[in-house]
Amino acid sequence: MEILDLASIDRDFIKAVEEESGQDISLCYQCGNCTAGCPYAFAFDIPVHQIMRLIQVGQKEEVLRSHAIWLCATCETCTTRCPRNIDVARVMDTLRIMARREGMVSEAGIRRFHDDFLDSVKRHGRVYEVGLLLKYNLQSGRPFADAELGPKLLGKGKLHYFPENIKGVGAVKEIFERFAKKRGL
Amino acid sequence: MKGDRYAYFPGCSQKGTAVEYGISSRKVAEALGVELVEIEDWSCCGATPAHTVDRLLSGALAARNLATAEKMGLATLVTPCPACLVASKNALELAQDDESLKELNELLDLPFKAEIQAKSLLQIIFEEVGVDALAQKVKKPLKGMRLAPYYGCLLTRPPERAQFDDPENPISIDRILEALGAEVPDFPFKTECCGAAFGLPKRDMVLTLSGKILDMAQQIGADGIVLACSLCQQNLDLRQGQINSHLGTNFEIPIFYITQMIGLAFGFSSKEMGLDRHAVHPDKLLKKWEEKLKE
Ligand code: SF4
Ligand code: SF4
Numbered sequence: 263m264e265i266l267d268l269a270s271i272d273r274d275f276i277k278a279v280e281e282e283s284g285q286d287i288s289l290c291y292q293c294g295n296c297t298a299g300c301p302y303a304f305a306f307d308i309p310v311h312q313i314m315r316l317i318q319v320g321q322k323e324e325v326l327r328s329h330a331i332w333l334c335a336t337c338e339t340c341t342t343r344c345p346r347n348i349d350v351a352r353v354m355d356t357l358r359i360m361a362r363r364e365g366m367v368s369e370a371g372i373r374r375f376h377d378d379f380l381d382s383v384k385r386h387g388r389v390y391e392v393g394l395l396l397k398y399n400l401q402s403g404r405p406f407a408d409a410e411l412g413p414k415l416l417g418k419g420k421l422h423y424f425p426e427n428i429k430g431v432g433a434v435k436e437i438f439e440r441f442a443k444k445r446g447l
Numbered sequence: 448m449k450g451d452r453y454a455y456f457p458g459c460s461q462k463g464t465a466v467e468y469g470i471s472s473r474k475v476a477e478a479l480g481v482e483l484v485e486i487e488d489w490s491c492c493g494a495t496p497a498h499t500v501d502r503l504l505s506g507a508l509a510a511r512n513l514a515t516a517e518k519m520g521l522a523t524l525v526t527p528c529p530a531c532l533v534a535s536k537n538a539l540e541l542a543q544d545d546e547s548l549k550e551l552n553e554l555l556d557l558p559f560k561a562e563i564q565a566k567s568l569l570q571i572i573f574e575e576v577g578v579d580a581l582a583q584k585v586k587k588p589l590k591g592m593r594l595a596p597y598y599g600c601l602l603t604r605p606p607e608r609a610q611f612d613d614p615e616n617p618i619s620i621d622r623i624l625e626a627l628g629a630e631v632p633d634f635p636f637k638t639e640c641c642g643a644a645f646g647l648p649k650r651d652m653v654l655t656l657s658g659k660i661l662d663m664a665q666q667i668g669a670d671g672i673v674l675a676c677s678l679c680q681q682n683l684d685l686r687q688g689q690i691n692s693h694l695g696t697n698f699e700i701p702i703f704y705i706t707q708m709i710g711l712a713f714g715f716s717s718k719e720m721g722l723d724r725h726a727v728h729p730d731k732l733l734k735k736w737e738e739k740l741k742e
Contacts, residue, residue, distance in 0.1 A: 301600075301640040305652055333652070335643035336495060337600035342614045349605070358499045375648040376496035383491040383508065389459040395647065408647070414685055414726040415464065426462075429488045430511075433556045437511065440554045441504045 271320035279317050283356040289346040290314045296340035296350050306330035310340055310350060317353070326361040332369035334358075374401065384438045387428035451523070453571065454516030454563070455483035456535070458528035458677070459491050464685065465528075465677030467721025471706035472527045472568055474720070478584065478713050479576050483525065486516050492534035495644050502541060507554040509538035514559035527568040527706070529601040529676045530644075535565040536608055567602065569675045569705060570611045573619040578626040586714035588628025591739035592732065594708070595634040595669035596620040597660065599641055599679045614638075620673060620705055627712040636663040641682040654693040657682045661690060661698045670732045671701040673708055680704060685726045701729035 280287055290311070297309040307329045308316070316325045325331070331354055340350035367373045378397050382389045395408060428434070441447075461469030476483045489512045497505035513535060516524050526532050542548040542561035552559055572581070598617045606614045617637065624631045639660055642653030661683065664672050674680060684702035691697055707720040722729055 301656060302652070304655075305649075333649070335600075335640055335645065336498070337640040337643065338604035339600060339638075339640070341605045351605075355498055355502075359501060362500065369648075371648040372645075373499075375644075376499050379494070379496040380500065383493065383497075387488075387490040388462065389491050389494075407650075410688070411685060414688075428490055430490060433511065434490045434508070436556065437507045437554050438504070441501070441507065444503075444550075444553070445501065 266319055272322045273320055275322040275325075276317060276320045278360070279353065279356060282360070283349070283353045285348050285353055287314065287317050287348070287353070289348055290318065290344075291346065293345060295343045295345060299339040299343050300334075301337060301339065302330075302333050302335060305333050310334070310354070313357070314348075314350065314353070323366070325357060326364055326366040327368050329368045331357040331361060332367070332372045380438075384435055385431075386426070387431040387434045388426075390426075451575075452482040452484050452521060453523050453525040454519060454521035455485045456489055456492070456512055456516075456524050456526040456528075456531055457485065458526055458531040459494075460528060460677040460681075464681050465704075467724045468527055468677050468680070468704045468706065471704055471710050471715075471720045474715060475572075475706045475709045475713070476568070478710075479572070479580070481571060481576065484519065484521060486512050486524070487519065489515065492531045494530050494534060497534070498537065502537075503547070503550055503554070505534065506538040506541040506547070507551050509534040510542070510551050510559045510561075511555055511557070513538060513561070513563050513565070514555060514557040517560055517563050518557060522563060524563055524565045525568050525571055526565070527675065527677070527704075529567060529599065530678060532565055532567050533601055533608070539563070539565060540608070567611070567675065569602070569619060572705075572709070573612075573623060578622050581623060581709065582626040585627055585712045587712055587740060589624070589708065589712050589736065590628050591630070592736055593630045593632060593668060593670045594624050594703075595664045595667060595672045596624060596631060596637055597634065597664075597672045597674040597679065597683075598637050599674065599676045600638060600643075602675060603638070620675065623705060624673060624708065627708060629708070632667045632669065634663070634667060634669070636660050641679045643678060643682075646682060646686065650689070651693070653682050653686060654690045657686060658690045658694045658696065661687065661700055662696070664700055665698060669700070670735075671703055671729065673703045673705055675705045687727050699727060701725060701727050701732055703729070 294311045297311045300310050334354040336351050338351050361367050382394050457469050493505045493508035603609045603612045603614045603617045612619045621631050642656040645652050710720040
């Protein structure tokens with residue numbers, strides 16, 4: 263068992279997670295139900311009930327630098343099964359947002375996938391799947407990943423070589439710009 | 448029903464890898480007298496990526512479509528895609544708070560009142576059309592087809608948000624398939640997650656998780672899997688070859704959208720339902736079925 267230095271308890275972090283997620287983290291009594299049902303537990307560096315515990319004891323760095331918060335797929339199993347009615351998936355979402363803000367993202371690839379996705383939405387108003395795939399693969403230095411899927415999509419009307427912008431693409435861009443301004447980005 | 452018109456939100460994948468979901472959804476809705484009015488110039492709902500950035504951004508992206516639907520005078524947004532549904536519901540939930548509603552409106556060009564509701568097409572078919580009305584329209588029952596009903600994670604979870612079916616043992620797809628004449632075994636993995644949107648950044652996770660679902664379907668002797676999510680379909684069908692190389696398996700399990708199966712039973716051709724667009728061809732199963740129908 264690890265022994266916790268009281269001085270390492272970051273109370274502001276606990277409060278910030280509670281406020282942003284709207285959840286009372288102290289309710290968690292470590293039953294482990296969330297972890298038991300989590301389909302991604304096999305890939306997590308810190309299981310989800312331990313993430314909850316680490317928040318309770320204010321271990322900001324450890325939580326925000328974990329890979330687990332990025333490997334969570336928001337499948338909502340934990341939220342559905344928590345006997346304390348904590349929206350655990352919402353907490354995981356909040357932690358991802360905080361990790362971005364604090365520059366502590368441990369899974370650069372997943373973060374970039376999300377960014378590229380949103381960039382596609384900002385440019386075209388909708389996600390342009392092929393463009394997203396090419397851009398993501400090029401940037402990850404593996405341009406031919408998934409290349410064998412091409413023939414499975416070609417000729418089936420599932421691949422479009424060029425993006426199609428919606429009429430309201432300006433309005434969508436505005437949403438992103440107003441949002442950035444509001445958040446001072 | 449009752450002559451209701453619904454604001455139809457297809458979602459981006461209906462324009463790409465899930466084009467047959469969109470096509471079959473429209474045809475089946477029409478056959479059922481469910482009027483789907485496409486939301487004018489709809490935009491992406493933000494899906495999973497937006498809510499990892501900020502709840503407000505994600506809410507505003509979804510709210511643009513909800514606000515357009517409200518302007519069109521429609522009371523319910525209907526989408527075939529569970530991820531789009533969640534994004535819409537999250538936006539509506541966020542807007543319950545006056546301060547957040549104000550913030551959402553600051554980002555939008557249209558006034559958003561948050562008076563509309565959001566439902567999946569599956570929910571409309573199951574609850575408002577109903578399995579009895581479906582059964583009455585069946586021309587070619589799915590006799591001899593043993594189909595595993597697969598819901599994935601988001602459709603019924605969490606129950607407070609989904610307000611539909613059961614979060615641990617959903618039955619809507621089971622009942623619909625039964626009404627169409629199919630044999631529907633218990634599928635223990637009906638709500639397991641397929642790997643969601645990790646196909647690009649973490650492909651191995653998708654191959655592992657989707658592989659387990661295919662394996663279970665095979666173990667229960669299913670001829671195919673029937674689902675209601677474009678992302679699940681993509682992971683299980685399009686990536687089935689990758690799964691086989693990754694796990695050393697040789698699955699060849701056709702993966703259908705629920706709307707395609709309704710359409711087949713209503714007498715639409717497999718081509719009209721876009722079955723020729725799948726990576727794993729269902730030809731063998733369709734042949735077996737045609738023979739069964741002649742008996
Ligand atoms: S299920 Fe709820 S109470 Fe149990 S460990 Fe997880 S968060 Fe804590
Ligand atoms: S929402 Fe995330 S943490 Fe919760 S069960 Fe699903 S993958 Fe695990």
